[in-house]
Amino acid sequence: MKCWQAADLVIQLSSSSKTKPDVLDFGTVFTDHMLTIEWSVTEGWQAPLIKPFGNLSLHPACSSLHYGIQLFEGLKAYRGDDNRLRLFRPMLNMNRMANSAKRACLPAFDQSELLECIRRLVEIDQDWVPYSGSASLYIRPTFISTEPSLGVKKPTRALLYVILSPAGSYFNNDSEAISLWADPKYTRAWKGGTGDCKMGGNYGCALFAQYEAVDYGCQQVLWLYGEDQQITEAGTMNIFLHWINEDGEEEVATPPLDGIILPGITRQSILELTRKWGEFKVTERYLTMDQLCSALKQQRVKEMFGSGTACMICPIGHILYQGENLHIPHQDKNSHLTSQIAKELTDIQYGRTSSDWTYLV
Structure with missing residues (x-):
């Protein structure tokens, strides 16, 4: 019809x-x-x-x-x-x-x-x-x-x-890094489900865990999945990790679109921008809490951030995991990627940089 x-x-x-x-x-x-x-x-x-x-x-x-x-x-x-x-x-x-x-x-x-x-x-x-x-x-x-x-x-x-x-601003102060609570007892989405669709049920069922995160002094939930505790999303954001990976390469990594992850427009834009720069490896790959904890202990993490339409780019400062408060480096002289990405995207959105990504009203 x-x-x-x-x-x-x-x-x-x-x-x-x-x-x-x-x-x-x-x-x-x-x-x-x-x-x-x-x-x-x-x-x-x-x-x-x-x-x-x-x-x-x-x-x-x-x-x-x-x-x-x-x-x-x-x-x-x-x-x-x-x-x-x-x-x-x-x-x-x-x-x-x-x-x-x-x-x-x-x-x-x-x-x-x-x-x-x-x-x-x-x-x-x-x-x-x-x-x-x-x-x-x-x-x-x-x-x-x-x-x-x-x-x-x-x-x-x-x-x-x-x-x-x-x-x-989506958060009270977008310039400050947010804190996340990671506990595998709650699951946002699962294989074969609707985690890759923007449905209200994905968000309503997350409220209980969100308020438990607040009880632990954190602002958002870092959603984990599976026996190996894969990092998936944070609150309403896609997740990015800027680090030196296990092979000694500088890499920006984000979880793959496997049906669990929401295919964010800001996520896709970040991948396309950073790949165009050609300054480091850009990968869609599975990331686990074990990998993150090991990288933090070995001081291989440069920064971690979330992305989304509402929040844009949001640096992550702390993750509470298994009773330990993991400090995530952010916004120092060695890790300025969030600022660089945010500037490039906002320059396009507000018309300071010409781009075919914008649609004139």
């Missing part, structure tokens, strides 16, 4: 604008408008609609509420030094969203048409994009089943919607 087209977009503008706050807690303030697109198995996709931001009306038996048939994406719009608005590699988000939708048994959609609808939404609410080199407009496409039935089955109704939220 044919998908909608952005040319069919219906726009209903809000009669008034909200007050824009000066201080922003991540994901708590929303813009004046939202995008909604409804689907049913009998009628297919309806015309996309941009309308004033407001609550959704859902049937109490809606299967997204009962069985977690839903997914989301996260990308940002940046206001450049030239006052132009840019999205960062948005088709990668559209591709990942399509893959998640297939896994969730939600209907396929035209990725380019969705991106054009998002572009129009951002254009309409462009005054909400911060005039700041450290803030942006967070874009949250969401796709849910609206099947009004308690039967566990493939949805016959669905809703794709997009909301926008101006965003400052």
